[in-house]
Amino acid sequence: MMAPLAFAWRALVRQPARSTLAVLGVAAVGALLLDMLLLSEGLVLSMRELLDRMGFDVRVTAGDTLPGAGPEIADATAASAAIGALPGVRSVTAIRSEAADLHHRDRQADAAFIGVSGTPRVWTILRGRDPAGRGELVLNQYAAETLRLVPGAVVTVRAYCGDDDAAPPPVEFRVAGVAELPFDTPEAASAATFLGDLEEACGTPGAGRADFLAVTSTGDAAAAAAAITAARADLRAFTNDQLIGRVQQGGFTYFRQISTVLATITITFALLLITVLLTVSVNQRLGEIAALRALGFSQRRVVLDVLCEAALIVGTGGALSLPLGLVLAVWLDGILKRMPGIPTEMHFFVLEPQAFVVHGLLLAATALVAAAYPMRIVARLPIAATLRNEVIS
Amino acid sequence: MNHVVGSVNDTIVAADRITRVFPMPAGPVVAVRDVTLSIAPGEHIAIRGPSGCGKSTLLHMLGCVDAPSSGSLVFEGHDVAGLNDRARSLLRLRHIGFVFQRFFLLPMLTAAENVELPQAEAGVPAHARRRRSRELLEYVGLGARADHRPSQLSGGEMQRVAIARALANRPRLLLADEPTGELDQATGEHVAALLDRVNADGTALVVVTHDPVLAGRARRVLTMRDGRIEGEVRQ
Numbered sequence: 001m002m003a004p005l006a007f008a009w010r011a012l013v014r015q016p017a018r019s020t021l022a023v024l025g026v027a028a029v030g031a032l033l034l035d036m037l038l039l040s041e042g043l044v045l046s047m048r049e050l051l052d053r054m055g056f057d058v059r060v061t062a063g064d065t066l067p068g069a070g071p072e073i074a075d076a077t078a079a080s081a082a083i084g085a086l087p088g089v090r091s092v093t094a095i096r097s098e099a100a101d102l103h104h105r106d107r108q109a110d111a112a113f114i115g116v117s118g119t120p121r122v123w124t125i126l127r128g129r130d131p132a133g134r135g136e137l138v139l140n141q142y143a144a145e146t147l148r149l150v151p152g153a154v155v156t157v158r159a160y161c162g163d164d165d166a167a168p169p170p171v172e173f174r175v176a177g178v179a180e181l182p183f184d185t186p187e188a189a190s191a192a193t194f195l196g197d198l199e200e201a202c203g204t205p206g207a208g209r210a211d212f213l214a215v216t217s218t219g220d221a222a223a224a225a226a227a228i229t230a231a232r233a234d235l236r237a238f239t240n241d242q243l244i245g246r247v248q249q250g251g252f253t254y255f256r257q258i259s260t261v262l263a264t265i266t267i268t269f270a271l272l273l274i275t276v277l278l279t280v281s282v283n284q285r286l287g288e289i290a291a292l293r294a295l296g297f298s299q300r301r302v303v304l305d306v307l308c309e310a311a312l313i314v315g316t317g318g319a320l321s322l323p324l325g326l327v328l329a330v331w332l333d334g335i336l337k338r339m340p341g342i343p344t345e346m347h348f349f350v351l352e353p354q355a356f357v358v359h360g361l362l363l364a365a366t367a368l369v370a371a372a373y374p375m376r377i378v379a380r381l382p383i384a385a386t387l388r389n390e391v392i393s
Numbered sequence: 394m395n396h397v398v399g400s401v402n403d404t405i406v407a408a409d410r411i412t413r414v415f416p417m418p419a420g421p422v423v424a425v426r427d428v429t430l431s432i433a434p435g436e437h438i439a440i441r442g443p444s445g446c447g448k449s450t451l452l453h454m455l456g457c458v459d460a461p462s463s464g465s466l467v468f469e470g471h472d473v474a475g476l477n478d479r480a481r482s483l484l485r486l487r488h489i490g491f492v493f494q495r496f497f498l499l500p501m502l503t504a505a506e507n508v509e510l511p512q513a514e515a516g517v518p519a520h521a522r523r524r525r526s527r528e529l530l531e532y533v534g535l536g537a538r539a540d541h542r543p544s545q546l547s548g549g550e551m552q553r554v555a556i557a558r559a560l561a562n563r564p565r566l567l568l569a570d571e572p573t574g575e576l577d578q579a580t581g582e583h584v585a586a587l588l589d590r591v592n593a594d595g596t597a598l599v600v601v602t603h604d605p606v607l608a609g610r611a612r613r614v615l616t617m618r619d620g621r622i623e624g625e626v627r628q
Contacts, residue, residue, distance in 0.1 A: 014500060016561065059531070271614060287495065287497055288495075291457070293482070294456065294491045295486065295491055296485040296514060296515075296562070297482065298478075298482040298483075298488070299482065384450070384459035388449060388450075388453075
């Protein structure tokens with residue numbers, strides 16, 4: 001009962017409305033803080049997970065840009081063969097993406113049309129099977145639903161592969177399966193096939209071009225990337241770590257900046273809230289505190305009582321903020337993912353242990369700083385003058 | 394604690410020409426001026442005088458919650474001026490009991506818990522302080538109200554709990570600042586009688602009061618005016 005923490009608990013329970021208000025305020029602020037921390041790294045972590053899940057650990061491009069954002073690799077077939085022969089490389093997959101119209105009976109859908117060479121596959125089959133021979137493709141769920149296609153059906157593909165509007169004649173493909181493709185976006189159709197079939201649909205058979213090469217190393221991605229760069233000085237090889245680094249330097253920094261600003265504001269709000277409530281509480285009890293000091297309570301003890309009150313408010317509010325923050329994160333993630341062009345598998349809020357650790361540390365620091373002023377009041381309380389004033393008042 | 398300058402046995406506290414000056418915007422105010430006073434074990438002293446004459450300031454200095462601006466104050470052989478805040482706190486905790494006009498019981502604690510507080514601060518084990526609290530509440534006639542909170546007690550009962558709290562660590566000196574100031578006459582009588590009993594049981598008692606009846610119970614009555622002790626009556 002008499003330990004400072006228990007004593008502080010009694011002091012808080014004594015003012016239930018004020019204490020509840022403080023705890024709820026900290027819970028709301030803590031939830032926002034947690035969400036800001038999850039948001040600051042969420043997209044990067046989500047991107048990292050997506051890259052890792054595809055099974056490749058090195059991407060090779062023709063320029064110094066992110067894969068798919070720069071010039072094509074003109075000799076992708078030769079480059080694949082050369083890179084595949086390197087000792088640290090297990091497999092090479094050339095990937096090319098074009099625009100296409102998909103037609104089935106009277107239904108039509110604009111789609112991303114992806115061609116890949118070799119294995120591993122970049123998609124996950126949901127129904128049906130992988131394309132086994134020429135003239136077969138997989139569709140994503142949205143394309144299959146829009147065109148009402150099932151595995152075994154035939155779909156007509158008109159690819160748009162150049163900078164001009166001229167399109168080669170449409171080509172018929174058999175739907176081998178329905179698959180989940182990486183970087184699929186909601187309500188956007190995608191189709192994927194062998195690179196050779198895509199080239200034929202583009203009217204340029206044997207062109208051997210690719211947006212980028214996806215490489216699986218034998219275990220040391222950095223060494224494989226270095227070997228690729230050494231073997232083909234005209235190409236750039238990026239490990240997943242390097243790609244993530246580039247992403248972080250790019251547009252994703254906005255989220256970190258926004259979350260930093262909002263986190264700072266929320267912490268400041270929490271600081272003010274707790275400081276005001278504790279200061280009011282301490283000021284109302286100055287007579288009692290002076291009496292305790294007169295009875296022999298040490299300065300350290302009465303200061304510790306105030307610190308414990310802050311710790312209890314922030315601790316209880318912080319614990320409540322975790323489920324609240326997680327619910328809020330799921331809700332906000334759903335809203336943000338409605339933005340156009342966001343892949344289905346990408347998330348803005350990603351749970352990571354480090355965010356929870358930082359959340360706890362920030363709240364602990366908030367409790368400490370917020371308690372500083374009321375602790376100072378208590379520490380410097382003139383005992384005799386306070387007792388005299390209490391009688392006069 | 395250092396600065397031992399006197400005998401522990403013959404005097405609890407000795408003030409030699411102590412003065413307390415409060416700096417104010419309109420100029421310094423001398424609340425206590427050149428007061429020399431010693432309190433022996435078991436004494437019963439009343440300090441009386443008009444409002445603002447310096448009674449409470451003197452009491453606070455004797456209780457080591459305020460420091461003289463000049464002069465020397467020796468408590469149980471320790472020069473109080475040489476003690477830091479921690480040492481003074483410890484001295485108050487172990488040797489001095491305070492009773493306040495406004496009781497200052499902690500409202501979130503029961504009567505027994507209020508009495509336990511100073512013992513807990515002094516490091517008394519839980520079972521010992523519970524036993525001591527019950528004994529003290531029995532002593533002040535509130536054994537049956539041990540589990541009541543201050544809001545469930547009358548003014549007189551609260552002051553009796555405050556007296557029990559002040560006695561919790563067996564102080565040699567009990568200081569009471571207007572202990573009956575907030576009580577009606579009959580209740581004040583009960584509290585005054587209790588303080589007499591505390592003194593009779595061996596605790597030195599200094600009471601600051603306006604009340605001539607309460608002051609009349611003391612064996613030494615000091616009258617203050619303008620910060621000085623104007624007269625002393627022994628009875």
